[in-house]
Amino acid sequence: MMIRQITQRLHEVNLLLATYGQGGLSFEQALPLSLFYQDFNDTNLLVKEAACLIKENPGQLLDFSSSLLSETNKFLSLDRTPLQTVDFEFLFEKHLEPFELRYEKAKTVAAELWRKYSAMSGRLDFLPLDSEEYRSLDAKCGAAKAKYDGAHAHANLLYIEWVQERDRNFSVYCFKPMFLDVLVERLQGIAGSIISDIRRMKEGEP
Structure with a gap:
């Protein structure tokens, strides 16, 4: 399931960003950042999956979306300034x-x-x-x-x-940190919208 994969992979990205420090980024650390963007930058696929899942299992989708929202909030709260100096x-x-x-x-x-x-x-x-x-x-x-x-x-x-x-590994060559920022902000918005939609459904709102 794409939303679960995104959440897990973003969790790994967050761990990396929280622990790699100021010592510079290695290729092995840069690769998962670039692959996350490469694999999930088409957020339309996530929206389509959510549209199907909200009918089949809204409770599960709510849990997944809440986890994704938590990880996006975590990412956006981290100091990502050191990434700006990395020559990918x-x-x-x-x-x-x-x-x-x-x-x-x-x-x-x-x-x-x-x-x-x-x-x-x-x-x-x-x-x-x-x-x-x-x-x-x-x-x-x-x-x-x-x-x-x-x-x-x-x-x-x-x-x-x-x-x-x-x-x-060409994704590393093409990668820019701002790509990741923009993607995570989009994911944050999507997760928030899904949660709001499900809550409205539960409350009987149109």
């Missing part, structure tokens, strides 16, 4: 740096192996096919090609790993 783009790039370096190193190794293989292969073209030198170099050429193929495959895997890590 830098955190993202520093996190990705080891992945990129591993790939670049593997790519360089593969490129050097290809250069050696190409040089051997080029020399073969000028040797008589039935010569001992050709047969010897051909065997070395085959071994060099196999070595290159392995290095190339390894580099490709590291590239895929790098891209997947980049895409999985």
Whole structure:
């Protein structure tokens, strides 16, 4: 249920903001902030869910909404000023740096192996096919090609790993603290409206 997920995740965000202090934000701490915004910024989905649940189980919706309202109030009461100085783009790039370096190193190794293989292969073209030198170099050429193929495959895997890590965590790069403030204020308003609507229903008001 989305409203319960939002409340739980916002509770985790509040714990993080209440405890991380002035020592600077790590990438691991920045990630849940950015993912919370990414996952729940479309509040229309929450409104649609509430519209269904208010007919099926208004009591449960009231409990969930009250919990959400409590967490939004908690968030908005916390000192979020230190977040304004965090460079989220830098955190993202520093996190990705080891992945990129591993790939670049593997790519360089593969490129050097290809250069050696190409040089051997080029020399073969000028040797008589039935010569001992050709047969010897051909065997070395085959071994060099196999070595290159392995290095190339390894580099490709590291590239895929790098891209997947980049895409999985790109929300950190795009994140701005004010996004979270605006979203939580919207959630606060939605939770408050749901609670008011349910109370009016209980009191028999239109």
